[in-house]
Amino acid sequence: MTNSHLALEGVSYVLADGRVLFSGLEARFDEQPTAIVGRNGVGKSVLTRILAGQLSPSEGHCRRRGKVHYLAQQIDPHASIAALLGIGEQLAALERIEDGGLDPADYDLIGERWDIRQQLQAELERHALKGLDISRPAASLSGGEAMRVALAGASLSDAQTLILDEPSNHLDRPARQFLMEQLRRWPRGLVVISHDRELLEQMSRIVELSSLGLRSYGGGYAFYMQQKAVERDEALRQLEHARLERRRAEQAIRLQQERQEQRQARAERQAGQANQAPILLGRRKGISEQTRGKQQAQHVAVREGLAQQVRDAARAVEQEVAVVLQAPVSSQVARRRVLVLDELRLPRVPGALSLVLHGQQRVGVVGRNGSGKSTLLKVLAGQLAPVGGDFSVNGTLAYLDQGLSTIDPQRSILEQLRAANRQASEGALRTRLAQLGLGAECVLQPSGLLSGGERLKGALACVLYADEPPQVLLLDEPSNHLDLVSLQALENMLLQFQGTLLVVSHDQRFLDQLKLTERLQTGVDGWQLQPWA
Structure with a gap:
């Protein structure tokens, strides 16, 4: 060592x-x-x-x-x-x-x-x-x-x-x-x-x-991402070069075979016209067939060698399937009130919160652990009762909590997605899951056996691909457990999302990618809504 x-x-x-x-x-x-x-x-x-x-x-x-x-x-x-x-x-x-x-x-x-x-x-x-x-x-x-x-x-x-x-x-x-x-x-x-x-x-x-x-x-x-891009570009270039060499070799082999067949046909016509003895014709034919056999063996070896080069080049290209997370289309009017909070008081959280959010507002909820961010989302989702004040939600709301409580660990992701979406065919739902990097074996296992990132992808699918897509989306630390490729896919999806977004996260880079409109800050001075900067 x-x-x-x-x-x-x-x-x-x-x-x-x-x-x-x-x-x-x-x-x-x-x-x-x-x-x-x-x-x-x-x-x-x-x-x-x-x-x-x-x-x-x-x-x-x-x-x-x-x-x-x-x-x-x-x-x-x-x-x-x-x-x-x-x-x-x-x-x-x-x-x-x-x-x-x-x-x-x-x-x-x-x-x-x-x-x-x-x-x-x-x-x-x-x-x-x-x-x-x-x-x-x-x-x-x-x-x-x-x-x-x-x-x-x-x-x-x-x-x-x-x-x-x-x-x-x-x-x-x-x-x-x-x-x-x-x-x-x-x-x-x-x-x-x-x-x-x-x-x-x-x-x-x-x-x-x-x-x-x-x-x-x-x-x-930053260096890792730069090197990955250079590596992948070079691997793809080598793969394309290997494929091009194989195509060129195939064309050369076909041309050689055509010329050989033309020479053989010409030789046979000349031999017939010269009225050669049968024994000489047979010997000539045997030599020709032997030559053709050697060429065919050479062609097979060349093809196999080139095919192996393509396989080797393909293996050098990491078998990555692009993660695709499609944003549901929202039909709500951009300026319509979707969330109205009137002196809302949360369990175990001091102070009250009054707030009006319209369609397509994108709010990052930030603050220290224990300051009430997750509690706010649970109250808005109807999982906790407020201790005072009132609130109303105008539109379909979906909530994804940190513990992924919406996912039953005893049931498969496919089974739960089919329960959420009864309109699409099983094949269409499998395709959606495959686009998330959840393969056939993965989606059939009890979800409790999956990795944290796989469960989160399944939970996102059940929320986003439901029969009635959400117009208000509440996300509590959605970037936890996601790999880098899936994290970028989530960021892209949230950029496309046309509804109202409230997202709790401590990942500053993640929040900065989402083009948020406001910051809802919780601290010793209570709740403050400010423009995102």
Whole structure:
């Protein structure tokens, strides 16, 4: 492994149903801050679990040097904060020793770290978590708190490599900025799965997992996108060149065959006119057939060689299917009032909100976690009752929450889309799902078995492709879990959406792409609607 902290050597992984997720992966991870990117469902989380030692590959080896600290996307709701920190066993062993226990295993757990409590308090204070009760369930933490705890645990573990799976999901703007600052200061190996373009920009290396395997790129997000475009253009050029060479060779072979047939016919006419002996005619015919046979064998070899060149060139072009997300057509009048809020008071949110929104207004709802953004959308969607005031909605409204509660994990995406849209044929609905990158096998599985990005695409399809398309669209952190290609497709769709849009997001780059008209800011001074700038 030389200077590598982690090394993949011929790593393959086969799913329980026999499908090969990836195969023959070779890679080295050192102290360069590295991001892993790729399409939803390609196997990024599985790969990082193999890197962390939580999964064994079906074939090959993952070699590790030093400790690895891993934080998955989902925190175990039954685990304590101490367990999330990774020091629960050490603290328990210290307590047993202080109570008079003499078990050698406890002393082995402590090692030289008799000041583990002091170290813990120092790390919690450094991560703005002073006074945190570590006996609380980890599930009681906010997203920002959980990430700070995970980073504190990584420092306490003296890990050689820190692995984070989508660490910025569900973090508000201040928490994202804190995360990026802490990662900039992390002194050892760092591997991050992310589609957060701002976080990707500060990575020293981006590694892409695709149908072609693992491909390493230097630099941040902008450099990665630039290199991807250059690579793809060159691969397409090589593919077109290989196809052109095959067409030229086919034309040359046909011309050669036609000339050979003409020579053969001419020779046969001349032999007949010369009244040659049958034995000479037979010998001549045998030589001619032998020559034709050799040429045919040569032609077959040439065709196969050129076909192989085309196949090789085609494999160099990543098998990407463009993600297409079609915006429903809205027939509402642009200036018609669609949302009217009159001194609306939300549960557990101070202050009141009065607001009038017309058709085709596009509002970004921003503010810190816990300030009432999601609560506002739930009230407007009828999932929560307000505690005061009133509101009205004039038009068809659709709501997509962070937890994707509109999707039943026991039912397939296709089944749920058919229930939402009874007018279109199953074939048409399958086509719509395929355009989202949800293939035949994927749409028939229980949706609970799909990746976060695949479930989000399915939920979007059920909302946008329903029998009655929405005129008012409420989206709560829709960019979470989406891969880069799907994120761009979502941005394009929302640009085309003609109705009223309210979108909650902490992803500044995502919001900036949507051509929003207003910003609805929530903070200590209550709600404020301002032009988007």
